[in-house]
Structure formats: structure tokens, C-alpha cells
Amino acid sequence: MLLPVVMAGGSGTRLWPLSRTLYPKQFLSLNSENTMLQETLRRLDGIEHKPALIICNESHRFIVAEQLRKAGLDHSGILLEPDGRNTAPAVTLAALQAIKNGEDPVLLILAADHDIQNNKSFISAVEKAKALADKGNLVTFGIVPTNPETGYGYIKKGNAISSEGFEVAAFVEKPELSLAEKYVSSGEYLWNSGMFMFKASAYLDELEVFRPDILESCRESLSACEKDLDFIRIERNVFCRCPEESIDYAVMEKTSKAVVVPLDANWSDVGSWSALWEISNKDASGNAIRGDVITEDSTGSYLYSQHRLIGVVGVNDLVVIETKDAVLVAHKDKVQQVKCIVAQLKNKNRPEYLQHREIFRPWGSHDTIAEGERFQVKHVIVLPGQITAKQIHYHRTEHWIVVSGTAKVHFEDQSYLVSENESTYIPVGIPHAIENPGRIPLEIIEVRSGVYLQEDDVIRVSSSGVGY
Template sequence: MIHPVIMAGGTGSRLWPLSRQLNPKQFLKLTDGPLSMLQSTVARLDGLNADNPLLICNEEHRFLAAEQMRQSGHEETRIILEPCGRNTAPAIALAALQLCNSSGTDNPLMLVLAADHLIKDVEAFQQGVIRAIPLAEQGKLVTFGIVPHHPETGYGYIHRGTDLAKGCFTVDRFVEKPDLETAKAYLESGEYLWNSGMFLFGARDYLDELATHRPDILSACKAAISDASEDLHFTRVNADLFAECPSDSVDYAVMEKTDKAAVVALDAGWSDIGSWSALWDVSEKDKQGNSLTGDVITHDTTNTLVRADSRLVATVGVDNLVIIETKDALLVAHKDRVQDVKTVVEQIKSDGRHEHMNHREVYRPWGVYDSIDNGTRYQVKRITVKPGAKLSVQMHHHRAEHWIVVSGTAQVTNGEETYLVTENQSTFIPVGQVHSLENPGVIDLELIEVQSGSYLGEDDIVRYEDRYGRK
């Protein structure tokens, strides 16, 4: 049996303003269809002899990841939480150690996947995995190399070695991202594959190679996970011990050093969607070469990507642009300059703004809120609480709250009182009052919250009780 390990960390800043630090690209619906990138990654495992996936994600994304796995029918998915980013070699080590302890076998096969890759031909992907299994069972550390169809300077390459089986080769060497002329030479030779960052190997085989080439990483990961705690479906490794782990990629730490590397050639419509131009490349387009999503009107517009999330976007007489509209930000960029979006994100950070951090809509384990309006001493939110969910028992030092129920029923604790508030009714929470909000019904609870006070930041929350383990 294969044990899928899905790495769902990262912030995807090159896809700002859609991708944000607290809601990055792996949790977004970037392509046509109802599924996020993470959910699509899970869906393409259907048909393989695969166990329930094991996720690795950042601490701050834990509830978003858990909710998307629940929606995909994988409520029992175990999620390892990284308290800080240490790149892929330590992340995979944590998963390998967990699987060796929990799978019932000494050397379970790990299929390591990124949560934010697009693969159009699922059957070709699954056939590639099946071809890789015998190699992994022989102790090979198998990576999947993408068959290139054009010279690409944005990916690392794998120079394949001798034939092992149909479409399977030893690895001669890994090479860094090339310049255009070198990429053309790689393509013409037919001997080079794009490095996809997907792997299949035995967990014990990986740990043994890590012990040989980076024992410092293995030692730190062993210490961190041996002192882990279990919380709901989350495995929390020791934050202080994991922070001491060196940061390194699996390629540098293991794959470029081991003599057990093998590569399976994969031609499955793969893309890592690392930029807006990459998304345009893989999107459906009209006769003018435009990829349009949302409420968009175009005139004399060609080869352009437009996404409108909340309002009408109209274009006239433009070519080769990327236009991304969200509720709180608008990006207009030439397709040839989209790599510089990260520079804009850094400027937003340095200016002390917040648009890099989250959207106007913010997801919580109990539901979602949308910050509709704000000004001096007031803020208005539309809050949606899932059936059976409850916000923490809390208090605010600097703000009062007025709740108006739009639909559903709210169970409100307001100081010593607990009562129901139904549609078109309201209630008031004074400054300093201990309170909570719960949805006791079977449909979503929607309400408008009007905050007023001298300070309205999200850090003005004193939690007394929380069913989701938040401090």
C-alpha cells in the first residue's frame, strides 16, 4: 500500500493578491472546477492502492487544511503541524518518522506530493506512480521527472542516466535552473526532465539516506517528533526543538548525494502554477487568447488573464496583461513581469500594511467573517457560523459589539445570561463582558457584527475557553 504525504506549506506570494499568507495558493480554486489545489491533489489519488493521506502544513493553516480535507471525505486525515518552516527535507523526515511508527510496517512506501501542483492527465500520473513502485520496493529513491515540451528557465532539471525499465532511469545528475540557450539544448537532447519535486520511496530508506548525508537534520526531527503532542487530528511537534533543525531541501540534503536515486519520466500535463503567466499557460482561452474568470467585459483585448472576484472588470485595447481583482486589492501587470509580484508583496509588508496577510474574508474553524466596512472607531463584519460550531468564550478590553441575526439562530452567552437570538433580532455585548456565540441549528448562522471602540484589532481577544485548542 502507498502512503501519500502531501506537503501543504508555503505562502505562494507570486500569486498575490489571490494568494495570501493566511490563505495561500494550495487552498485556492485556481483552475476550472469546484476543488482547491489541495483537494485536487487528494482527488487524483482515487484509483491507486493508497492509504488516507498524511498532511504537513504550517501551524497557521491548520483549520483551513482540516476543513478542506473534511470536504474531500477525509475527516480522519492526520496533519503534522510545522511550527516554523524548515524546507522539504525536515518536513519529509517528520512524515517518514510518523509513518514508521504508525503504519505497522518498517519501511512503508511514501508518495510525497506538493499540494499546489496541477496535473491534467490523472491516468498518466497514476501509471507513472505504478511504474515507480517496483523501483521503490528495491530501495530506490524515486523522483518524477516531467517530460519537457518547451525550453523552461524556471525549473531545475534532471539528467537521466541508464535505463532501468520502461520510462524509468537512474539519475545522472541534478542541474540548476538554466538560461534560455541551455534550456533549449536540454530540450533538443531529449535526455533532460523537469524536476517536479514529487517522490516515491520507502520511509526507512529515506531516513537511512538522511542519516548518512544530513544526520543533523534527522537528529533534530527525531527529537522534535518524539516530544510531539496530539490535538484533535493534529500532531504538534516540539516547537523549540524543531526550530533548531537546519533548513534544507530534499534535493540538496539527499537526492543530489545518494547513489540510490532513480527517475520516472512523467508526461501528464504538469505545472506548479508558480506565477500568473503559468496559470494563463494552462488555462482555457477564448479565440483572442484571453483567460477570463468572473464578471469581465473585454474589447480589443488579447492574450490576457483577467480574474474578477467581486465586481465588473472591463478592459479596452490591452494585450499580454494579468489583471487580478479581489475585494481589497487590484493587480495589473505585464505577463513578462509577473515574477516581480513578490517585490510588491515585500513593499506591502515593509509599509506595515496587511493586504499580504489575508483577504477581506477570513476563515476560522467555526466559519468565516467578511470585513465589510471600517473607519475611525468602528468596524462592520458579516459573520457565518457553521451548524454546531461555537466561537470561543472571550472578552474584549477596548470594543463593544452589536450583533444582528440575518438568518439562522444564535445561542448567545452574555455575561451570566444565555439566550437565543433569531432572524431580525439583535443583541449588544458591552466592553469587558465575557461572551460567546454558538450556532445550535442545522443551517448556517449569518449575522452582522458592528464593533465600536478605541481599538478594533484582532489581538484584542482574551480567550477563556475554546473547543478548537486556540490560546
């Protein structure tokens, strides 16, 4: 049986301000109602397979679990990387996990942040790759190029292997434009997609030949893993010493078993705002619009409003992105430089590079809606049946006003209910938590006041929930 392995550990910067370090693009709804992670898993519906194994960063674990739950998607476990070490260690962890019970499944390695619009062609390519992987080959998927793209690596096709694919003649780094033009016109080259298929044992055997250090680090860190609900926690210290290497460099460029299956399925890695504009539906003026946007005499632009009205007049080929705490305006030809803005934010230690104003937690979310020198107002949502951690603050008091639902407030060693249009007060230094015992989301306006209002003013008293 096929075991899909979905790598969801990236923290890209090129789609800022929607994509943030703690909420990157694979968790966003960019070209459909589903998030990119959900779309990746839905894409497998036409293929016979085991529930997917997900690999993600430890800091993204609750986002992944919640998105799978909301979409009703089964999985075979969520592997938590304590630190990103590139794709070779990630795939190695998945392969070792897959053979734990004496099985040797064929692994379909997918990235969680790709867009594929022709699912029928994708399924056809997967079936061809499965036939090759069953014979012990290490398969990569090569995208049939549509233009001389300089942002992708290339794969040169070798001898044909029946009707399924080709031997890999060479992997080529991202070329200059003139060389990319030659590659595309020759018909001998494909874009390197970063998607793979092989038996778990076939990959591990080749890794043991070429990078036994990676294999040993992953084997040791996985052997000391801890199971926590759906999560598989990898031993941190050993894994963080693992060499950082891509699967291309570690194995695929060295093995004699590499083969490539062409994939012509309207694929995109959605690596920039201009790439997202290209795959989006557009109006008669060539504008791709999401949210509350009004245009006048404007063409060829990508316009995204998350929170408020955007009015655009007399502009062409722009990207305008509005979120609750940031606005990006860029020319479509310059969107690769968005990462420079993110670097500046990071250097200045501004939170906008790291996370959104609205922060999601396993129990719900909180959103800062107003703040001043000695006060902060948040809109807090606690999901039905959920509870925050019991905690103490030493620099702020809190007023909670219930606007929807019923709150069960845990205050020191007692608890009491607070209904709609009622409020309660939490003094400095008092252990407290808030629970939603009802069947609808609990909405609260929280007013903080004090000399220090940051999220790190918290001492956990219990782990019954997850705090701010």
C-alpha cells in the same frame, strides 16, 4: 501499501493577491471547482493507497482540516510544522511517523500546489515508480519538458533501468536560456518536479548517512509530539533548531540510489499568473476569464474577478486580478515581479500581504464590509453546531444583528437566544461568545465601535471555541 504524503506548507507570493501568507495557493480553486489541495488528493483515486498523510504549517491547520472535511477526504493525520524548514525535514517527519507502528510503507511525496491534467499518465508513472521503490531505490519524477524553461531545475538521465526509468546522472540548477535550450534539444534532461517515491526506511537510511543532524532533530521533535484531534503537533523548540534543507540537497544529489521516472502529464507548478493562463481554458481571443468580466478588443489576458465587475478594453497580454481588498494589474511578461509588490506590502506592515479581508475560522468566517475612524462593520457567519471562544474586549462595544438563523448568545454566566431581525449589545469588559445551535449557517452583522478596533483587543476566557 502506498502512503501518499502531501506537503501543503508553502506560503507563496507569486499569485498575490489571491494567494496570501495565511491563505496560500494550495488552498485556492484556480483551475477547477476543487482547491489545489483537494485536486492533489483526488488525483490518487485510481491508485491503491492508504489515506494520505498531510504536512502543513500550524497556522493553516484549520483550513486543511475544513477542506478535507468538505471534500469527504480521509487522511492518516495532519502533521503540523511549527516553522517551515524546507522539504527534507518535512519528509523526514512523515517517514518517521509512517514507521511508528512497525510498518515500512512506500511513500509518495507530492506537493499540494501542482496541476496535472493527464491523470492517466500520472497513474502510469506512479506504478512504474512503485516497482523501482519496492527495490530500495529513491525515485524522483522528472517532467518531460515542453520548452526551454529557465524557472525549473533539471535532471540529467543516466542509464536506463528496464522500462521503468533511468539512473540519475546529475541534478542541475536553474539554467540560463541558452543552456536550457541545449538541455531540451538533447532529449537527455527532464524538469525537476519535486515529487518523490521511496520506502520510508530507504529514505531514513540515506538521510542518516548524509544528514544525521536533520534526522536527529526530527526524531527528537516527533518523539515529543502531542496529538490534538486530527492534528499531530511537533515539539516547537527542537524542530525550529533543525537545519533548513531541501530533500534534493540533503539526500537526492548525494545518494547512489537515485533514479528518475519520466512524467509526461501536462504538469505545471502554477508558479505565476502567466503559468496559470497557459493551463486555463481560453475564449476565441485567447483570454482566460473567471468571474464577472466583460472584454472588448482585448486578447491573450488572464482576467479574474472575485467580487465585482471588471471591464477590459483594448488591452493585450495583461493579468488583472480583483479581490475584495486589492487589485493587481500586470503585464504577462512581468508577473514574476509580483513578489516585489508583496515585499513592499510586508515592509509597510500592510495586512494585504498576510491575509484576505474575509478571514476563515473553524467555526465560520468574518468579513469587514465597512469601517471608519471609530466604527467597523463585519459580516459574520457561524456554521451549524459551532461556537466562538468566550472572550472579553476592553476597547470596543459590539452590536450583533441576526439576519439569518438563530444565535445562542453566551453573556457572562447566562445565555439567551436571538432570532432573525433581532439584535443584542455587548458592552466593554463583558465575557461573551456566540453559538449556532441550528441546522443552517448563522449570519450576523456585527457593528464595533470604540477607540481601538483591531483583532488583538481580545482576552480569551475559555477555549470552548476559536475566537477571531
